[in-house]
Amino acid sequence: METFLEFIIILLITGAVVGFSTGLLGVGGGFLMVPIQFFLLQSTGISPDMAIRIAFGTSLAVILPTAISGSYRHYCNKCVLLKPAIYMGITGFSGGFIGGYIASITPANILTFIFSILLFFVAYQILKYQKVPGGKTKNLNPYHLLFWGFLAGVCSGLLGIGGGVILVPVMLILLGFSMLEAVGTSTVVILLTSVGGILSYIYQGLNIPNLPPYSAGYVNLLQFLLLSIFSIPLAYLGSYYAHKIPEKQLRYLFAVILIFIALKLSGLFELIGIPL
Known part of the structure; x- marks a missing residue:
């Protein structure tokens, strides 16, 4: 009973942090939900391959309503470029489906390795980014938007993230968006x-034996509920504070979070004996 209570509390806290980070940084929160669910599910005796897929699928399910909450506030504050968001979202949808299929046939150790390398790379790009004085011309070429949307979608489905860890740096560094425009557009x-x-993930997980109770394919409805309770209102709160924090501090915070999660997933903390 005590272990189950801890399970619930950890997921509730995770959902709250995820919601706030979604609104604040324009990321889906999967970079936090995936590893925490992965480790929790393994602690209950679920195999790593099944645990990572449930973590990915459930994270994406939580990301959807959370992103709706955060994007509404950003749209009201005129930080959403709607046309580019639609272009990227169209190909992002198909990319997400393809990524989910690839994840369903890929071993867990490969997926976690890819995830950690991706986070290190994105954090590096964010930290070295230098804003061009006087602004930068936006690149709104539809073909470029469609390409980056598809790539973000594949990463989203493959790694259980919303795609913001790809989209925010791309829009910031390559497409000429401001940080707030990148965050707001990314949430859409x-x-x-x-x-x-x-x-x-629902389709690929149908008829898979030994899934945890309350599972719809690789989406666990109990974990979805626990993660969503606080994530949705806090996404709205996070988007409010995104407009209060200087852009440089937002980028540094984004990078630090990514590096921490990447180190955790890579197993480096365990290797050097740090119990995190």
Whole structure:
């Protein structure tokens, strides 16, 4: 009973942090939900391969309503470029479905390794980014938007993330968006990329034996509920504070969170004896 209570409390706290980070940084929160669910599920005796897929699928399910909450506030504050968001979201949806299929046939150790390398790379790009004085011309070429949307969608489905860890740096560094524009637009794109991934994980997980109770394919409805309770209102709160924090501090915070999770997933903390 005590272990189950701890399970519930950890997921509730995770959902709260995820919601706030979604609104604040324009990321889906999968970078936090995936490893925490992965480790919790393994602690209950579920195999790593099944645990990582449930973590991915359930994370995407939580990302959807959370992103809706955060994107509404960003849209009201005129930080969403709707046309680019639609272009990227269209291909992001199909990319999410394809990524979910790839994840369903890929071993857990490969997926966690890919995830940690991706987070290190994105954090590096964010830290070295230098804003061009006087602004930067936006690149709104539809073909470029479609390409990056598809890539973010594949990563979303493959790794159980909303796609924001790809989209925010791309929009910031390559497409000329401001940090707030990148964050706001990313939350809208996440809506469509996550839908594609969710459908894929549900479909690929149908008729799989020994899934935990309350599972719809690789989406666990109990974990979805616990993670969503606080994530949705706190996404709205996070988007409010995104407009209060200087852009440079937002980027540094984003990078630090990514590096921490990457180190955890790579197993480096365990290797050097740090119990995190």
